[in-house]
Amino acid sequence: MIDHSPTTPAADERIVMKRVFAAPRERVFAAWTTAEHFARWFGPDGCTTEACTLDARPGGSLRFHMLCEGMEPWIGGTYREVVAPERIVLRWGFQDEAGNRVHATTYGLSEQHPLETVVTVTLVERDGRTEMTMEQTVPRDFPERDQMRAGWTMGFNHLAALLATP
Numbered sequence: 001m002i003d004h005s006p007t008t009p010a011a012d013e014r015i016v017m018k019r020v021f022a023a024p025r026e027r028v029f030a031a032w033t034t035a036e037h038f039a040r041w042f043g044p045d046g047c048t049t050e051a052c053t054l055d056a057r058p059g060g061s062l063r064f065h066m067l068c069e070g071m072e073p074w075i076g077g078t079y080r081e082v083v084a085p086e087r088i089v090l091r092w093g094f095q096d097e098a099g100n101r102v103h104a105t106t107y108g109l110s111e112q113h114p115l116e117t118v119v120t121v122t123l124v125e126r127d128g129r130t131e132m133t134m135e136q137t138v139p140r141d142f143p144e145r146d147q148m149r150a151g152w153t154m155g156f157n158h159l160a161a162l163l164a165t166p
Contacts, residue, residue, distance in 0.1 A: 012140045015149050018133050019156045023163040025123040025130040029085035031159055032056075032121055039064065041158040044151040056082050062090060063099065073107045074099075077116070088121040110143045132156075 021028055031037040033056035039049040047068035054062040056079055063076035076099060077092025093116035096102045104113030120135045134152065138145055 013137060015136045015138055015145065015152070016133065017135075017149070017152055017156070018131065019160070020126075021130045021132060021160055021163050022128075023130055024128060025125040026085045027163060028123055028130045028132060028159075029088075031162060032088055033082070033084075037162065038062075041162045042066075042155050043158070044068070044154040055079070056088070058082055062092060063095070065097075071107050080118070086123055089118065091116050091118050093117065104144075112139060112142050113144060114139060114142065 031041060033054065035052045035054045038054060039052040042049055042052075042064070043066050047066050050065045050067050052062075052064040054060070054064075056062075058079055058081055060079045060082070061076065062079065063074070065074050066072065074095040074097055075092055076095040077090050079088070079090045081087060081089035093114070094102050094104050094107060096106065101115065103111075103115060105111055114137070118137045122133045124131045124133075134156075136148070136152075138148065142148075
């Protein structure tokens with residue numbers, strides 16, 4: 001039986017992406033949990049992360065400011081689980097410059113955009129490479145779902161390039 005409680009969303013209420021990186025999982029984990037590294041890879045093409053602070057521990061926070069053409073969102077959240085170097089779970093959403101939670105409409109996105117989502121990253125090392133699975137909770141009727149998936153794909157391309165550098 002599948003548990004469809006709020007902590008286990010149905011498959012069509014999640015974006016699930018898998019990627020294999022030619023790097024040990026400790027390096028991939030560090031790219032997710034170190035502000036300097038996270039700011040270098042996160043986001044779609046054409047966006048940069050101007051400011052990033054993070055405290056990767058349960059109850060710790062993540063906050064960053066992205067500069068994109070036509071939009072400059074602040075995003076922040078709280079780490080729910082951090083198990084080095086295997087798993088990261090965090091809840092995040094849009095914020096204003098002062099750190100208050102705001103709806104995505106603040107940044108020109110749809111009303112159907114969730115106020116917060118949960119991102120779960122699982123890392124498995126296989127022969128010196130790392131298999132990453134990223135899941136993000138999103139409503140099935142969410143209009144920007146394909147854009148979100150494309151943004152993750154571009155960000156993971158940036159992450160692969162970062163991990164390829166010594």
